[in-house]
Amino acid sequence: GIQHLKEVMLNLPDDPDNMLLWVSLLAHAVLLDAM
Numbered sequence: 001g002i003q004h005l006k007e008v009m010l011n012l013p014d015d016p017d018n019m020l021l022w023v024s025l026l027a028h029a030v031l032l033d034a035m
Contacts (some may be wrong), residue, residue, distance in 0.1 A: 005029060 008026060012019075 005025075005033075 005026070006024070008029065012022060
């Protein structure tokens with residue numbers, strides 16, 4: 001949910017490689033919340 005997304009945002013990585021992983025995880029979270 002939104003609260004989980006906020007927690008993820010707080011843990012946003014500085015590493016560009018991790019950023020790609022984070023974005024993919026965020027996309028999955030958004031898609032799951034949308035269903």
